[in-house]
Amino acid sequence: xxxxxxxxxxxxxxxxxxxxxxxxxxxxxxxxxxxxxxxxxxxxxxxxxxxxxxxxxxxxxxxxxxxxxxxxxxxxxxxxxxxxxxxxxxxxxxxxxxxxxxxxxxxxxxxxxxxx
Amino acid sequence: xxxxxxxxxxxxxxxxxxxxxxxxxxxxxxxxxxxxxxxxxxxxxxxxxxxxxxxxxxxxxxxxxxxxxxxxxxxxxxxxxxxxxxxxxxxxxxxxxxxxxxxxxxxxxxx
Numbered sequence: 001x002x003x004x005x006x007x008x009x010x011x012x013x014x015x016x017x018x019x020x021x022x023x024x025x026x027x028x029x030x031x032x033x034x035x036x037x038x039x040x041x042x043x044x045x046x047x048x049x050x051x052x053x054x055x056x057x058x059x060x061x062x063x064x065x066x067x068x069x070x071x072x073x074x075x076x077x078x079x080x081x082x083x084x085x086x087x088x089x090x091x092x093x094x095x096x097x098x099x100x101x102x103x104x105x106x107x108x109x110x111x112x113x114x115x116x
Numbered sequence: 117x118x119x120x121x122x123x124x125x126x127x128x129x130x131x132x133x134x135x136x137x138x139x140x141x142x143x144x145x146x147x148x149x150x151x152x153x154x155x156x157x158x159x160x161x162x163x164x165x166x167x168x169x170x171x172x173x174x175x176x177x178x179x180x181x182x183x184x185x186x187x188x189x190x191x192x193x194x195x196x197x198x199x200x201x202x203x204x205x206x207x208x209x210x211x212x213x214x215x216x217x218x219x220x221x222x223x224x225x226x227x
Contacts, residue, residue, distance in 0.1 A: 032214065043219055044206070044208075046215050106151070106158050106161075109159075
């Protein structure tokens with residue numbers, strides 16, 4: 001069964017500094033990988049996704065993530081964060097098309113706290 | 117488009133009461149999901165559905181039931197509410213499993 005591990009529950013960082021949020025997954029078949037963002041008292045919004053093709057995927061607001069199959073990782077990075085990036089970030093995995101279960105499973109989340 | 121709509125937004129239940137959390141989507145998505153979110157625990161999958169008439173258990177199905185009689189609706193039923201079911205519940209839908217769209221959540225307190 002697939003699973004997701006986000007080792008960091010909270011990541012404090014100063015504004016304009018770089019950040020990396022870590023995500024590791026386990027699955028016996030090919031996977032789709034996602035990062036979602038949740039602002040306070042709101043639902044989750046998709047930030048970026050890896051389905052196939054290029055292993056480096058980018059969002060419109062400067063985040064990027066790289067699919068590393070050998071290390072079973074999908075870490076999220078941003079070279080320079082803003083106060084407005086403060087939110088909780090969730091990594092998620094689903095088995096690829098044709099997989100046995102097609103469930104979408106989430107990690108425990110990482111709170112990104114950007115300080116001035 | 118309204119997207120994914122959940123009702124109610126807030127609810128307080130007494131132990132042993134029953135209720136149904138409503139979820140409807142207008143995007144003609146085949147997949148629908150119910151999650152619960154607890155502090156520090158992330159989102160746990162309760163039940164999911166890959167199409168009308170098909171449902172399956174997720175990670176934490178005990179104490180809940182679902183049905184999927186139409187493509188649009190995926191209600192979640194709590195039969196005998198317990199304090200452990202105090203949580204924020206999110207419904208989501210997707211076309212296959214490519215991108216899930218979430219509702220705004222239902223905050224449920226069981227006292």
